[in-house]
Amino acid sequence: MNTLRERLDESVAALRARDARVPTVALVLGSGLGAFADTLVDATVIPFAEVPHLANVTVPGHAGKLVIGRLKEGPSPVVAALAGRIHLYEGHSPDDVVYNVRALLTLGARNLVVTNAAGGISPTLRPGDLTLITDHLNLTGRSPLSGPNEDSLGPRFPDMTDAYDPALRKLAHAAAESVGQTLREGVYAGLLGPSYETPAEIRMLRAMGADLVGMSTVAEVIAARHMGARVLGMSCVTNLAAGVSPHALSHAEVEETARAARDRFIALLEAILRGLA
Ligand code: HPA
Secondary structure, eight states, X not given: OOOHHHHHHHHHHHHHHHOOOOOSEEEEEOTTOGGGGGGOEEEEEXXXXXXXXXXXXXXXXXXXXXXXXXXSSSSOOOEEEEESOOOGGGTOOHHHHHHXXXXXXXXXXXXXXXXXXXXXXXXXXXXXXXXXXEEEEEESSOOTXXXXXXXXXXXXXXXXXXXXXXXXXHHHHHHHHHTTOOOEEEEEEEEOOSSOOOHHHHHHHHHTTOSEEESSSHHHHHHHHHTTOEEEEEEEEEEEOTTTSSSOOOHHHHHHHHHHHHHHHHHHHHHHHHHTO
């Protein structure tokens, strides 16, 4: 088995052969946002399966792909968008979960924008709210950095202060204002899943300082900070968390709210990405 470094170098060589541009931003598209990748122009579409070592999604009918391109009109950075995310709850290792992000950062992207769907724990959050992640609690019990450190990627003990970059957060707020949107803020608790939380777990998470809860993001952010990339994280609150909500949680509700918020989320995302041009 090749080392992580060798695998990343092989993936990057294959990506460069398909598109020589160096992306400014690596973008992870969360639930309901995958179609954003198809709106990019001057686009190179690369199915994960066509690049050595890229981790592929296991949900049938949702083949993962990378799209390298630019926003439709106006100034745009080169964006490398991952449509199709790999989750720990599918049984993937933390290394697999972060592999595609690591590949894009190795390709040269210095900014990572991660998006997700999350449950709202804070009583001030409502379904449909777009929320900037200010910090996280990694409660998955796993880390993409466990095992031997790959020194060429980053240090053994990376700092996680300001993991969600203050300058990018400022840029996001300015972008939200420019498109007339309200952008909330909160601390994201990342759990393994795949069951939703119990009401007792949500009370625990609230006491721990969490405003949002979800089953993704934290591993990718840890890997990106290890590699020194700047990170921006955004959640769409798709439901009130268990026990906060008067009714049972369902994936259908999460999908429905994500769908309803999609156009707003995409408009905000575009404004933020433009700010990175
Ligand atoms: N909990 C965990 N993950 C989620 C939720 C939730 O309430 N909503 C969307 N993803």
